[in-house]
Amino acid sequence: MRNWFISKVAYEKMLENGMQKRVVEPYLVDALSYTEAEARTIEELRPYITGEFTIADITRKKIAELFFNDNGDRFYEIKIYFITLDEKSGIEKKTAARFMVQASGLKEAISCFEENMKGTLADYTLAMVSETLIMDIFPFDADSVPKGKTDN
Structure with missing residues (x-):
């Protein structure tokens, strides 16, 4: 992490x-x-x-994961709720997570996020997407950042 x-x-x-x-x-x-x-x-x-x-x-x-996009010139914060079902009580539980996406516009940020989340088996709902003022991101080891996303 x-x-x-x-x-x-x-x-x-x-x-x-x-x-x-x-x-x-x-x-x-x-x-x-x-x-x-x-x-x-x-x-x-x-x-x-x-x-x-x-x-x-x-x-x-607190950021769950970063998604980089070579075409992007801005950074967007995306908040989602992972939806899980409590087997004991049968009640739906929502757990918030925040992601950073590099994109050139709001629609591209959402599209990039959804593309990177395709393999996710967990159900989630999109709660918020907002452009940030962040100028750049400095991961600990830039060489280990794969094109498209980072691991957290």
Whole structure:
């Protein structure tokens, strides 16, 4: 099981009109602890950000699985409910799970999610799909990320 953290990075960004603006951008990082999440975020972003930057905030994020799509330029969070039947009481039980999907639009995110869930035997219902502000995702070992999805 992976541990995901959202690291918010604050820095001065050069806008298209030449002006500089202070921005805070979130990144999703796979790490064992808050300290490691901070270190990995700094390591990943140092080559891409000129000037000083700081880690403004780090929060833990529960994600069941990631689905990557080479055509996608945004990240969507999808919340589902797995539906199970309690054999003793006969009552339906719903268990929430959150997924991240890389896509270029809402319909593509849903389509990519459903394509990756085809082999799932469990019943589920789609509860929420929303675009996130996440700029990039840094899995612990990027070389181990297969095209299409990651394992968690």
